[in-house]
Amino acid sequence: MTDTRGVCASSATHLASDVPYVRGRADAHKAASALAEQLRALDLEEVFPGLMADVTVNGDGVVQLGHVRPVGARFLATLIVAGLTTELMQDTGLQASPDLPCRSPSMP
Template structure:
């Protein structure tokens, strides 16, 4: 498996000397643990039983969600969209508008 950016390549089952597999796996483990904590806080850990860390042939860390129900995928997408909407609203609330900027007194 390789996406258009080459990020997700074949899993590393045979190790090649000089490839930093452990570093990539540790990064993936941290990411998986962070996601697991957030899912647990929402009571959703049972919806993602296959959540795990892995590494590909290039030593890039991978976080796998495993097989999940379609409803869990929809819920995750909704949570991401809600978070992005909240972030954009927060950014808009803290960004001065053009009118405020143009009429600000000169320093």
């Protein structure tokens, strides 16, 4: 899925007969659909207007977020930090303090 630098291979614009593209594209489509469903549930669909499934020249499925608005990038960063914090707290047995403020980026 990645090149020697760890970067995703380019999109498949010219298909090769010996590469199984369908499975990768199907996996990417399922993942993109699941993400889109969650974004719709949070009324954040317009923050990621370029969300789509794709496949690389190697047949690996990828989900493209497209151009992400700044608020979307901040939102993703907040979700990642919250998820990592929750995981760390579970791993160490810590409890969340009700005195800690919970912030989220302002949405449009």
